[in-house]
Amino acid sequence: MKYSDHANQQALSQVPLWIERFDRHRTLYLFLALAVYLFANNTINASSVWMEHNRDGVTDLNLWEPFVWEYTSALSTLILFPFLAFAFNRNPPRLTGMGRQFLWHLLATILFSAAHVSLMVAMREFLYALAEGNYNFGPWLREYWYEYRKDAWGYVFFFGIYHLLRLAYSRIKGEASLIAENEPAPSTDIAQKPPEHFLVKKLDKEFLVRVGDIEWIESSGNYVNLHSRGRIYPLRSTLKEIAERLAPAGFSRIHRGLVVNHNVIEHISFQPSGDGEVQLRCGKQLNLSRRYREPLKQALA
Template identity: 45%
Template structure:
């Protein structure tokens, strides 16, 4: 009878229990948030129009608000991509600020064009026409509102990812001491990584890292079946790992040779690495020859 894998011997963490529901939770949040906003605004806009005695069709407040909010919902994936492409940190926010200002303008333009197009189509189906009004003045008015919406979505996404990293655990390199004392270990080739998780800190030996995978501006360190994001590029962290132990096997993957159980050749010329914990990694043909020399 085969021995249980390390992942089967431990109870799943809160983060691991959440993972199967993550996509549903994220989609559900945005759907619920957008729907509540559209419903609430429809009610308040209708009340304001009736209070002011302005002539309007009873369906118009709903058309205006739902077309606006549906376009915002469609732009949420673009905002999520943008925040991954231009991540904000305490030491980079000034450099990223111009990009976010430009993104807010692009968000507003896409929002306005999308909602006006939807409204014109809906009005045309009803045998009427929709007039957006004076475009320069209306664009400025919409941007004032859209900038707040964009900022709110960005803060929500960044805050959500921050919480996920805290649940998952976030790794960092050990810093050199502030004084003139020698470092505890070589800073240019660390033997341990500092992991912060739920307010606690612990050290992970570099030898325990099974593999590393690039993920945008982070590199995920896989340790005993768990992943800890490290803010770095895969090229930068590769230069600081022990070359006698770690081998680049793909443009997005580095493996600890001590944890490789088998190399499976593929018909494409690439290979699949089977690790001792049962997981697999891709190995591109570019790195396959060098890996074969290291493992023969």
């Protein structure tokens, strides 16, 4: 298959505007989508509880109570959203080490449920106190088991949705891979050379991204994000691996989560603490850790 750099750049530049906007505030949009889903779902649950208690037209349940129960549960889940994202990224679905994955996620569900129950019970007791009422959670062991079953199922549901959406989005936006990762190298010397291009698979098409066009690389869970001409392409790799692979091409690690292309650096500023900032020609500022200050100076020299 033959590739043209001009054609590749033109095709890759045709990225829908919504993808660009989503990438700028991806975490915020995910949080808002989760909030909308939880509060819509829990509003339906609360109204269902109220209707069940009023089937005979007589109930001692106040209208606000089921909404307090459901909304405190939803709010507690939103507060724990960073924990869920960490858990999902820390151990994504793999076909190897499945026993270890199961145990890790089992522990995560227990911790998530314990935190979720503690938060929502505290909120309910506070709100009932404001209404001059008394909230009784019931026997903790029995009620925790009751809540854990729902929390564990919710964890599994969100885990599946999270990774399905991530897979679909990466295919729409374009996911990178080393162009020669499956091709045998004819000699050790060639195998050690840095790649000149990354292969980007976007839906049913393939494009090339020049290594020289990559401005910086950031760590993102089990992936690294390649930033090239305003676009972001995820690559399944560790930052350490990609930094070592691209070092001969003029890339240096400047932070535990960042690698920069020497050719796009405009200037570097240092602080009295030893840390600093790397200003790129595109206007982006990257943090420079004191740990990588001297290695960067040596690489630039």
